[in-house]
Amino acid sequence: MxxxxxxxxxxxxxxxxxxxxxxxxxxxMTAPEMNITRKADxxxxxxxxxxxxxxxxxxxxxxxxxxDWTVIDSNGMQYSEEARGITTFPVGTNxxxxxxxxxxxxxxxxxxxxxxxxxxxxxxxxxxxxxxxxRANGTTPVPTPQELVIE
Numbered sequence: 001m002x003x004x005x006x007x008x009x010x011x012x013x014x015x016x017x018x019x020x021x022x023x024x025x026x027x028x029m030t031a032p033e034m035n036i037t038r039k040a041d042x043x044x045x046x047x048x049x050x051x052x053x054x055x056x057x058x059x060x061x062x063x064x065x066x067x068d069w070t071v072i073d074s075n076g077m078q079y080s081e082e083a084r085g086i087t088t089f090p091v092g093t094n095x096x097x098x099x100x101x102x103x104x105x106x107x108x109x110x111x112x113x114x115x116x117x118x119x120x121x122x123x124x125x126x127x128x129x130x131x132x133x134x135r136a137n138g139t140t141p142v143p144t145p146q147e148l149v150i151e
Contacts (some may be wrong), residue, residue, distance in 0.1 A: 043067055048130050049124060051098035072123060089127050089136040090115050
């Protein structure tokens with residue numbers, strides 16, 4: 001008996017294997033294929049989201065000299081001291097319900113009523129905007145997500 005599943009497509013292979021290979025290689029800033037000539041440290045605020053497995057950004061921050069970083073993963077949140085002084089999120093915010101493909105499509109029907117990352121509150125939608133807004137300088141008024149109304 002032979003079971004034929006059809007030809008493999010790029011999403012089955014790329015999503016599971018290539019993505020992990022690319023990301024782990026890209027995390028090594030000294031990889032020759034990254035084509036990075038480091039002439040100076042650049043301190044760009046960084047926020048990272050990761051589903052399923054927890055990560056730490058300590059090593060990345062040490063290599064790049066980033067002082068303002070936030071990580072939200074399946075265990076919750078980690079902040080650098082600088083980031084903690086700018087934005088923090090409700091206790092319990094996490095990505096435990098997410099796979100990497102779920103982040104942008106997650107339900108957001110209970111936004112503001114439950115902790116970001118819970119069923120009904122997309123973790124990115126409910127954390128990225130306040131995170132970026134807290135680091136924005138200037139005079140342009142920016143509405144909060146609650147002030148934005150879908151017509």
